[in-house]
Amino acid sequence: MPPGSRVFIGSGAAVPFALVDSFLQASSALHDVELTHIHTLGEMPWLAKKYDDHLRTNTFFLTHNIHKAVAAGRADYTPCTLADVPSLFGGHLLPVDVALIQVSPPDEHGYVSLGVSVDVVRAAVKAARTVVAQINPSMPRQTGAASISAKKIHYFIEHDQSLPEIIWETPRDAQIKAAQYAALLIEDGSTIQAGLGNTPQAVLAALKNHRHLGIYSGIFTDPMMELIECGAVDNSRKQFQKGKVVCSTVLGSQKLYEFIHNNPDIEMQPSDWVGDVRRIARNTMMTAIHGAYEVDLTGQVVRDSRGHRFYGGMGSTQDFIRGAGHSKNGRPIIVLTSQSDDGKSSRIVSGFKPGSGVNTGRGDVHYVVTEYGIARLKGRSIRQRVLNLVEIAHPNHRERLLRDAHRWGWIPKFYNITPTEVSENATGVEARTITLSGKRFTFRPLHPSDTRALQSFFYSHTKETVNMRYGYLKDRLTDEAAYKLTSVNQSVDVAFALFTEMGQRQEICAVGRFYRDPTSDSAEVAFIVGENFRRLGIARFLLAELTAVALRRGIKTFWASVLKKNKPMAALFTSYGATKESHFGEDSDEFTLNTQQLADRLAQPPHD
Template sequence: MAATPWVLLDALAEHALQHSNIELYQLHLEHAEGLAKAVDGGHLAPKAYFASEYNRQLIQAGKADYIPISLSDIPRLFRKGEQRIDVALIQVAPPDRHGICSLGISVEATRAACEVADIVIAHINPQMPRTHGDAFIHLNQIDIAYEQDLPLPEHSPSVLNQINRRIGEQIATLIDDGDCLQMGIGDIPDATLACLGQHQHLGIHTEMFSDGVIELCERGVIDNSRKRKHAGKLVTGFVLGSKKLYDFVDDNSAVVFLDIEYINSIETICRNPNMVSINSALQVDLSGQICADSLGTHIYSGVGGQLDFVMGANLSDHGRSILAFPSTAGGGQYSRIVPVLALGSGVVTPRGSVHYVVTEYGTANLRGKSLRERSRALINIAHPDFRETLEKQAYEYWHVRG
């Protein structure tokens, strides 16, 4: 993520030209374009738990591979020895007077990789924020260190359009005072947070967050006071956003970065009452199946923590899970609500676990609903241009009338 050790990756790409088939396991990478030459030559063999801009085409071309797995399972994969890690490449904040560095803005599965790796190589970056929680790593756990002062990758806050604002407004009606929220990065989370200014005592337990949270924390809307797990603390695994966000988490003891195996554990998530998960989708079919990692067989992102939080929110006292997305894609050419998922699509969240589905046209509550009831509810929140066709397809595929 934003803590991608791209300086080390650039060096790896250069030195890999002397070797072949070096397996590179990775989550989402920033500034990883320098790997392309080594990948093309067969020197590096990337295996992605999460695809990003640099490797989507490589995966599609068969030059890189994709591992579909829930984010919470990756640390277990390392710790159980199911995936051997010879070398961990990381980026850290400089050591304090006790020799303790910080993993900074991205703890997620990095901590687990460091625990099991034979060799840990670290880029020590003075611009990396020093964060609390499970982020600490002592210098004696680092075998090789390279220090260079470099800016971190930034993602600017979303510029919200009318569609995303309407989706945010719809989601906000499902959120009550005192709820504990999980949400990610992007237009819909930002639009939702922008609509929560009148709420009180909200909490955050999430795998990641971005800039939209800052203002609500500063205004006291998010105070984490009603949480049962880590009361008073904002819990996350990583952050990605602007420098303002990185300054916000720097040495902020109210924000704790924890191991993603723990954060995304269904058992941990459901311990907070009124847990609300907010995630997105690329497609949903009329039975409620959610595709979130691919466009047919074209891998777009990853499984991530969506199902972990959907299940955890569903098991939480008065919890709710929300899947939200614009009704169309491709500039309005395609409906995201479809009769059946595109061939090869990955079902990230099965239909039996889906609760609320939200578009700019409304909210469909699928919990406890039959296939026919689901079809009708989803067609009602599809873009009007596609509803007539969807009604015909609902009868053809699901025997649903009207």
Template sequence: MSKYVSAQEAVKIVKSSDRVYVQAAAATPTVLTKALAERASELRDVEICHLHTEGEAPYANPELAESFHVNSFFIGKNVRHTLQAGNGSYTPVFLSELPHLFRKKVLKIDVAFIHVSMPDKHGYCSLGVSVEATVAAIENAQYVIAQVNPRMPRTFGDGIIHVSEINYLVEVDEPIHSHEMALISPEEDRIGTYIASLIEDESTLQMGIGSIPNAALTKLVNHKNLGLHTEMFSDGVVDLIENDVINCNYKGVVRGRALATFLIGSQRLYDFVNDNPFVEMRESSFVNDTAVIRRNPKMIAINSAIEVDITGQVCADSIGARMYSGVGGQMDFIRGASLSAGGKAIIALPSITKRGESRIVPFLRQGAGVVTTRSHVQYIITENGIADLYGKTLKQRMKEMVKIAHPLHQENIERQFFEVKNTAV
């Protein structure tokens, strides 16, 4: 009997009270999730769990709360409303740890929805642009349903799966989710310049998606022999790889290969990684393992934040008590970089929000989560400069942080801090 069926037929394997894992990011199998949502009237208490996903998430409609509950390991825009509506939850977990939750059966997976390349002549597919925790989900799921797409890039590493491991295959032919590079603002450009000033030749980079990482990458064209060991990457690295700025020749882990666990960008990026052995996609339990990351000399971790207080506490997952994103891999890489020989752990963010509120604050908002503690932080960067907090006292940190705050907020930040702390620091 052929494994090739319609999406509607494939998702009939899901039953009430099952837990379904959905592959993340650009590989989100939206044809399958849409077909599952269409079965809402037949199902009750199905838990759908995933990291950040792209595209529409019809199962997250609060009107379907009796049928589906969303369990986010990293909260995306398409499901953020579920926490307030009551049909969603957030599980805080390091990205390095998520595969272990499945393998230890802390979270039992009944069905895995995945998105793969076409099988090759030997019957092997690729998970393409998103491996993250999907391999562990596949290994521990009772059933695996694959959305098979000729437009999914074929990548090397951990994400190779044989059709014999898949219960049902659903053929689609549509573009995978993409992000075009955004314009870089003058403030982001200055932040990028400051970041680049801390990066030496032969360093290994970790950075995510967005204008600040891209701004930093544009400043590295004259650097030499850089490496890439990162949770994810986007278009910004392609020119540097093609011009031999990033060649990975001095890495301590998987030398000569760029290492990531997922990626998202434009079609140019997907064409670049397709069938490209220079790019190796590995599971997050390896890529994000602090003990692995630290083996890269001069490891540079560049991450962002929602707000940072003037002692160096970094809130990156919530706005006050309202959950916004997740822990992700920030601490994995901050710690790994700080333990690396010559490594640097960097938090970079604009000094103010679009509404003019300071993101450098005397105290984190009530209910805010600390993703990176003040004892882990090394450098905080805004468009106003670099705060070097490593080995600094609380009073010294306050001075460093105030100087990188927006000039309109500097005096108020310092005053509010001392009104509460007085001479405690």
């Protein structure tokens, strides 16, 4: 091999280790040879210091085995999306002299299969002057783009080896909660893609009750296989490559490798084909799920570095986030836990460490999800983004993040209330979808970032509704007043809302709240339901949710002041056993309800 040659090593679970061992044994005769590859599973023996005088590695993706070598200056990292790597090999930027690959035995027609890794391997085979293959009987066979003629192989060895596996870690509680929130954004019939990382993969596990999902993804993993096995994925509603799982790489267990073997429902394509933004966008309801190291308060995402140290890589995040963003009803989702594993630092930050690189710009991010909820960023101002991202940050860091936002002038000074949670929620997840009278709603607490939505809700009311709710004809709800109504200390008082989904925008259709009396075990309760959403059982639902929280907090009595002319609300309270107290000359009555008796009545089926 001439000095200065470039050698490509096969990807993922298809590293030809027997071939690599033979290559390394002869490396003492080599000079200034560059080894290049993307993500690989297993050990990297070529990184041993004894080869430094002969070999140098240039990777497009940093696994845990190589990032220390890059940090020490012993190996190189080339930031590049996986979809762009084939053009580097095929053009004149990074020409490949030798490709070391792993393939299946040839079939009766003389074709071998690239098996679990088509990704950039096919491009390397096409570009390389010399192709050397390890023929492995354990390599599963795939057809289509995974097949290449054995005539393209110049030299080969036969060696049977088990493919290395990824066993996904059991997700932590924070990852499970973040996954449950992310699952709320994914509708039946969506086409899904998920990046590497335990948190994105945990989202897949939260989709087992979904139906008619499709898969169009750079990697195909065990959690995706499990979605097929449980019936959540059938690819029946895909508008592009209908009926097929489309992927580029398979990473996982031996069971997964056996699952794809000669499976006609799996279609493997190269990285530049799968990662083409235009193809990604052809999938309607395309949902891209990716992790991150940090997200700043304006929505920028860092995922391949921590300060000046590089980790991971660009992978396919940028292409799938943009492709999903251009898809009809698509949803690009960034999901992460709210703080570092040791709890010392927030992963929602006001500014990045020096040296950190932004992988996904603030204009491309639609949703950011943590175990504390969902931040909806598309079409939202910096002020709205800041409020929403502070809400999903860990409670230990929210006050500091608000201070930083004030310092940068991102939010008004009166936005100074630290968001809180309804801590008694049994599941820890404070949002869910419900169906009432055939209509679907999202139910969750009000947040400070709902300030504008609450104003819109207020201005949608008729004069009669405003008068009934406030007792007088209130003609304005200022930004500051709306902020105070949404910035409830949910650990003391409670404000719940039902939302309808208008595309990617949520609109408030009802609000229910109680204010606890600090001197007693009672609370004032109040509701307001939009005119277009009445007689659907919404008031009953909100009353039941408020009652459940009240009982857990030891609140024994609800009371409400109701205008005498507000007969529907009076009838609601009366139907649940409220006692009424009237005072001569006053225009309102006071209703009192025992919360335990109320809970018992609400547990009974509603009457028509």
